[in-house]
Amino acid sequence: MDSDQHSGLTAWKRRQHAARRFSPLDCGCPDPWPCRCSLPPLSDKMIDAGRDAALHVLAVGQVPLLEVEVLQALWRRGxxxxxxxxxxxxxxxxxxx
Ligand SMILES: [Zn+2]
Structure with missing residues (x-):
């Protein structure tokens, strides 16, 4: 096991341990991370910003990683x-x- 895998596993175990310390949230999620239930929906401006950032990153030859909510919102726009x-x-x- 290389050190990257090891640190990934260690981080995962730490998250699991932390998750057990929290009581479940009102929304039903067991862990505040990555719960987004109480966050406001993405505004058009935020979706536009994600799109513009992605286009910029693509323009310089890299592949951007967008948050799934932004990706879904862009897809829904058609x-x-x-x-x-x-x-x-x-x-x-x-x-x-
Ligand atoms: Zn939640």
């Missing part, structure tokens, strides 16, 4: 935004931030 969301999903092999 048209070019949906094409971008599908492209990003394909380029990242389904990985999300």
């Amino acid at each position: 048209g070019e935004d949906r094409e971008l969301a599908e492209l990003l999903y394909t380029l990242t092999d389904g990985a999300i931030a």
